[in-house]
C-alpha cells in the first residue's frame with residue numbers, strides 16, 4: 297500500500313521505545329490519525345526533528361488499523377509565536393486536546409473541515425493578542441461543527457426566545473447579576489418558569505455574554521473581559537460534561553493564571 301501525502305497539524309507527540317514517536321495529528325485528507333513514526337528521533341532526513349505540536353507538516357501516511365505508519369514529514373509552517381509564549385502554548389494545547397477529544401480517528405472529516413477549522417484556530421492563537429479569546433471562539437466553532445452548540449438565545453426546555461420582548465422570562469431577581477440560568481446537562485439557557493419546574497442547579501451568565509458566544513460560532517468576535525470570565529465559567533464545564541472528562545490542559549491554564 298502506498299503512502300498518502302496530506303497536510304497535517306500535529307496534536308500530540310510522545311517518545312516510544314528507543315527511537316520512535318507516537319503521533320496524533322489532524323490531517324486534511326484522513327481526519328484524525330494516530331500513527332507511529334519509526335526511527336523519528338534518529339532520522340533527521342525523514343522527519344527533520346519536526347514532530348512536535350504547533351507544527352504544520354506535509355505528512356506521508358500509510359493508514360493501518362490501529363496505529364498507522366508515518367513515513368516522512370516536511371515542515372510547511374512552524375508556529376514559533378505560539379512556542380515562545382506560555383499563555384499561547386496553554387490555550388493552544390487546550391485547542392489541540394479539545395479537537396482530539398471531540399473527533400474520532402478516520403471520522404468527522406467531510407472535505408477536510410476539521411483540519412481547516414483547527415488550522416484557523418491555531419493561526420488565531422498565533423496572531424491574536426489574547427489567546428483566551430481565540431480559544432473561546434474556537435470552542436463555539438467546534439461545538440457547532442459537531443452538532444453540540446448550546447442553545448444561547450432560547451430556552452432549552454420550552455424554546456421561549458430570549459431576545460423577544462424584554463427578556464424578562466429569563467431574568468431572575470433584578471438585584472442579582474448575571475441573571476440568565478445556563479444548564480450544562482440540557483445544553484442551553486433555561487427560562488425562569490422552566491427553572492421553577494426542574495429545580496436543577498444552574499450557572500448564571502449575562503445576556504451580553506450569551507450574545508457574544510452565539511456570534512462566536514459564526515464569525516470572529518471580540519469578548520469583553522466580563523464575557524471571557526463568564527464564558528470560562530460555563531463553557532469548559534459544559535464540554536467536560538458532554539465528553540465525560542475534564543481536559544488536562546485546563547489544569548495547565550489554571551496554574552498559569554495562578555488560581
Ligand SMILES: [Zn+2]
Nearest residue numbers: 451454487490
Ligand atoms: Zn422555558
